[in-house]
Amino acid sequence: MTRILLSEDEPVLARNIMRSLEGCAMHVTHAASARETETALRVGRFDLVLADVSLGDGDGIEVISAAGSRLGKTPVVVMTGQDSLYNRGRAESVPVAAFLAKPFALSRLRELVTALTTENGGPGTRTMRGPSVVMYSHDTIGLGHMRRNSSIARELVALVPGLSVLMLVGCPSGMIFEPHPGIDYVKLPSLTKLGRGAFQSGALRLDAATLRQMRSRIIDGVFEAFRPDLLLVDHEPGGVLDELLPVLEKRRRRERPCTILGLRDILDDPERVRDAWTANGTAQVIANSYDRVMIYGNEGFYPSATAYGLEAMLPGRVNYSGIVTTPGRARTRPAGKSPRAILVSGGGGRDAYPLIDTALSALATIPRRNRPAMTVVTGPLMDEELRIAASARAARLGVVCLDSVPDLASLLHAADLLITMTGYNSINEALAQGCPIITVPRLGPSAEQRIRAETLAARGLARHLCRETLTPESLARMMMAPPPVARTEGLSFDGARRAAALLALHLTRTRSRYEEEVTHAPTH
Numbered sequence: 414m415t416r417i418l419l420s421e422d423e424p425v426l427a428r429n430i431m432r433s434l435e436g437c438a439m440h441v442t443h444a445a446s447a448r449e450t451e452t453a454l455r456v457g458r459f460d461l462v463l464a465d466v467s468l469g470d471g472d473g474i475e476v477i478s479a480a481g482s483r484l485g486k487t488p489v490v491v492m493t494g495q496d497s498l499y500n501r502g503r504a505e506s507v508p509v510a511a512f513l514a515k516p517f518a519l520s521r522l523r524e525l526v527t528a529l530t531t532e533n534g535g536p537g538t539r540t541m542r543g544p545s546v547v548m549y550s551h552d553t554i555g556l557g558h559m560r561r562n563s564s565i566a567r568e569l570v571a572l573v574p575g576l577s578v579l580m581l582v583g584c585p586s587g588m589i590f591e592p593h594p595g596i597d598y599v600k601l602p603s604l605t606k607l608g609r610g611a612f613q614s615g616a617l618r619l620d621a622a623t624l625r626q627m628r629s630r631i632i633d634g635v636f637e638a639f640r641p642d643l644l645l646v647d648h649e650p651g652g653v654l655d656e657l658l659p660v661l662e663k664r665r666r667r668e669r670p671c672t673i674l675g676l677r678d679i680l681d682d683p684e685r686v687r688d689a690w691t692a693n694g695t696a697q698v699i700a701n702s703y704d705r706v707m708i709y710g711n712e713g714f715y716p717s718a719t720a721y722g723l724e725a726m727l728p729g730r731v732n733y734s735g736i737v738t739t740p741g742r743a744r745t746r747p748a749g750k751s752p753r754a755i756l757v758s759g760g761g762g763r764d765a766y767p768l769i770d771t772a773l774s775a776l777a778t779i780p781r782r783n784r785p786a787m788t789v790v791t792g793p794l795m796d797e798e799l800r801i802a803a804s805a806r807a808a809r810l811g812v813v814c815l816d817s818v819p820d821l822a823s824l825l826h827a828a829d830l831l832i833t834m835t836g837y838n839s840i841n842e843a844l845a846q847g848c849p850i851i852t853v854p855r856l857g858p859s860a861e862q863r864i865r866a867e868t869l870a871a872r873g874l875a876r877h878l879c880r881e882t883l884t885p886e887s888l889a890r891m892m893m894a895p896p897p898v899a900r901t902e903g904l905s906f907d908g909a910r911r912a913a914a915l916l917a918l919h920l921t922r923t924r925s926r927y928e929e930e931v932t933h934a935p936t937h
Contacts, residue, residue: 415439415530418457420450420464420473421492426515430463433519434526437574447471454480459487460530463522466493466500474503488529492517524594527575543575544920547641547670549632551583551604551653558647560838561675561709561737561909563596565645568913570595573920579639581632583653599635601628604653625654636660643671643920650674650698661702671919674703675912676717677837678710678736679868681859683720690722700726707915709737709837709908715868734912735905736841739822743847749895752829752849755787758821760836762792766799767883768853772832773806774885775892783893788824793817822846830896832888835862835877840869845906849896850875853883874899 417434419441421427431441442457444450447468454462454476462484464473477489488510493500496514504512510529513522527543548566550558559582566578570593580598602624603616617624632652644664651658664672680686690696699706706727708717718724718731757772759765769789776787789807791800793816800816807814818824821839825831825846833839835854843850852875854862869875876891905911 415461415526416457416459417441417526418444418450418453418459418462418464420444420447420453420462420468420476422446422465422467422469429519430522433523437523437527439526439530447473447476450476451479454483461526462487462489463526464489464491466491466495474500474507477509478507490525490529520594543577544573544643545577545579545639545641546643546645546916546920547579547581547635547639548645548647549581549649549652549657550647551601551649561677562645562647564737564739564909565675565912565916566596567593568909569916572913572917576920579635579641581635583628599631601631604628621654625656628654629656629659632656633659636663641670643673643916645673645675645916646703647675648677648680650695650703658698661698665702671922672703673916673919674699674706676706676708676721676723677861678708678715678717679837679861679865680717680721681861682864685860687722696722696726699723703727704730704919705915706731707912708733709735709912711735711904713903714872732915734915735908736845737908737912738838738841738845738906739820743845744826746829746847746849746898748898751785751893751895753785754828755785755830755832755892756824756828756848757787757789758824758831758833758839759790759792759795760834760839762795762800762817764855765792765795765834766803767880768832768834769803770806771883771885771888773803773810773812775889776810776812778885778889779893785829785892788813788815788828790815790818790821790824830892832892835866835869837865840865840875841906844874844899844901844904847899847901849899851888851891852877853880856880872900873897874901 415438417439419427419430421430421443422445424445427443427445431443434441442453442459444453447470450464450468450473462477464477466473468476474491477484489507490511490513491504491509492513492515494515501512511525513525546569548562550562559580562580566580570576570578576595578596580596581601582598583601583604604621604624646652646657649657651661661672664670706723708731710717710733712718712733723731757769759769769791772787772789776784789803789812791803791814795803804814821842825843825848828848830849830851831839831843832851833843835852840850840852850869852866852869854866854877866875866877870877876896878887878891
């Protein structure tokens with residue numbers, strides 16, 4: 414267990430730091446004064462020292478300096494509420510590993526302590542670093558795969574002390590969500606989906622084969638350097654253009670990492686998926702290269718395991734996690750009234766302009782005295798020319814127009830109605846918030862959105878318009894009609910937490926096997 418000396422004379426701060434670090438399986442010795450710090454350094458051995466500058470009866474930097482040779486190479490972090498060039502200069506002369514100005518976030522302190530206590534010990538030593546996970550999301554049109562992985566990653570780093578999650582993302586905008594301790598990403602060169610199974614380079618003027626080779630080599634380099642204990646792949650079992658197959662083959666030979674396939678509940682027409690998976694070898698990849706399949710949905714909503722033949726590929730190793738959404742509390746909305754606040758969301762935005770343009774036209778057909786307030790989120794992937802056009806038109810109608818938002822749930826909480834396409838994330842965030850939905854499914858290239866819209870409508874969870882019948886007039890009539898109350902009983906919306914719990918279980922098992930290998934491996 415990592416041994417920490419905390420030299421801090423403020424009782425409340427000391428208690429909070431101790432609780433925070435002890436929650437990460439660290440043993441903390443608290444010294445509340447300069448004298449106690451001197452005594453602790455004289456009789457104890459520590460892996461890291463956290464020292465306040467002002468200790469009431471002395472100066473923390475002077476105490477650390479006097480300890481000299483007893484500290485050896487033990488890293489020291491100086492903390493102070495008196496941040497100045499003078500104190501920073503004194504701290505550097507000791508020297509110290511880091512300087513923290515108060516107030517600081519405890520999460521930042523935990524990350525710093527973890528980093529300083531898990532560095533390699535030098536040639537010939539074997540040090541165990543924290544557990545590691547790679548999450549793969551190829552995203553060529555929207556943001557759904559990356560958004561799901563991001564939600565699960567946040568739950569997972571909160572659940573597993575010292576965990577590092579590295580996300581491999583293909584989204585053209587990179588990792589658009591807010592940074593989080595323990596989570597980072599590698600941006601793969603972008604691909605654009607032309608049709609079912611057809612891709613081209615998204616920005617670089619390269620052919621798809623060259624780009625696939627580049628992406629595959631980046632992925633292989635990440636695995637060689639990062640050596641993850643667990644791989645979570647979203648949606649594409651072999652990766653887009655089969656770019657994951659080399660690392661999956663290495664995994665089969667080396668027995669590491671644990672591999673889990675995460676799938677949204679509805680993929681495409683079931684018969685088409687089963688036939689394609691059999692023909693292109695994907696079914697064999699799932700059966701031979703994955704330890705488990707995790708379905709981000711509820712079996713009562715859509716029977717994915719049987720519809721797509723997953724249970725036959727991995728008998729007894731298919732789980733439903735429930736729907737992956739952002740945690741939040743649903744708002745109580747009055748029944749039988751027309752909406753006064755409408756949110757129009759384009760998801761990623763790549764193909765959302767026709768829906769947004771029609772929604773703005775629908776609003777214009779409603780007399781001003783009856784018009785509801787409207788907010789439009791175009792999505793970060795909308796072409797700039799179209800985004801500018803949508804923004805200008807929205808301004809003329811008094812509509813708030815945003816490019817993207819980090820927290821869609823907060824906008825849904827304030828809205829009386831959501832108008833969107835039928836992507837997994839937007840729809841399920843609205844259901845979790847209890848926000849009524851009008852959905853217009855994407856025409857292709859897969860049937861996923863059409864099947865989702867029909868399933869939602871059949872269960873009374875959303876109203877939908879086909880793209881062929883979408884007009885400003887038809888949408889305006891539906892917009893102004895009092896929405897029915899969606900009945901979400903039987904649907905679980907804590908999929909991120911439940912998925913993280915399952916990953917943590919497999920991570921612990923894989924990590925235990927690896928630690929045993931390292932412990933018994935010969936040193937040279």
